[in-house]
Amino acid sequence: MSFCCGATMIGTVGTLRQGSTLVHNVPLYYCPVCHQVEVHPTVKDEFELLVEYAQEDNAREVNLKDYIDEEMVAEWKENCTSFQDDNPEEVLREQIDMALDLLGVAKQLKDDQWVSDLKRRLQVLSSRLTKLKKKQAENN
Structure with a gap:
């Protein structure tokens, strides 16, 4: 890992x-x-x-x-905790879930820098998931 x-x-x-x-x-x-x-x-x-x-x-x-x-x-x-074969949506959702879990830990530890990093990561992952879903909708 x-x-x-x-x-x-x-x-x-x-x-x-x-x-x-x-x-x-x-x-x-x-x-x-x-x-x-x-x-x-x-x-x-x-x-x-x-x-x-x-x-x-x-x-x-x-x-x-x-x-x-x-x-x-x-x-x-x-x-590998996640492996990207043919389903990028599943991988993005797994990454979001892991980041949310870690965000809870970071908040409990009061680690502001880690919380900030994880929030940025969640924003990027959420944006990628939204773009992927939009692209899938256009292809259908």
């Missing part, structure tokens, strides 16, 4: 650019508020090694999925 903006980051699979090389199917932690992205620690060594080899070979694109086993991916998904 990784933390950002006062709460947890979500797991996703994405593409990262390292220099002139695109690395596809990288297990990531992603913050839906500040957009910070981190390669998940279970695959970080493999990711760095693949990038090094790809850059030495001047490869434009590589696929990390070809170099990691399914057990690593399963472990990574298991360690």
Whole structure:
């Protein structure tokens, strides 16, 4: 589990650019508020090694999925509090619920900075959820 903006980051699979090389199917932690992205620690060594080899070979694109086993991916998904597959609304709602829970704790502890950070996070997440629902309504 990784933390950002006062709460947890979500797991996703994405593409990262390292220099002139695109690395596809990288297990990531992603913050839906500040957009910070981190390669998940279970695959970080493999990711760095693949990038090094790809850059030495001047490869434009590589696929990390070809170099990691399914057990690593399963472990990574298991360690994520939220995982974004095909339902971003569910992930946003989970993140809002967690932030609300943490807000209660922050208020009990009288930690004004944390309360402020969590309120900002809730505003951003709520805005994203509203935009997503609006986009879904337009597509239907």
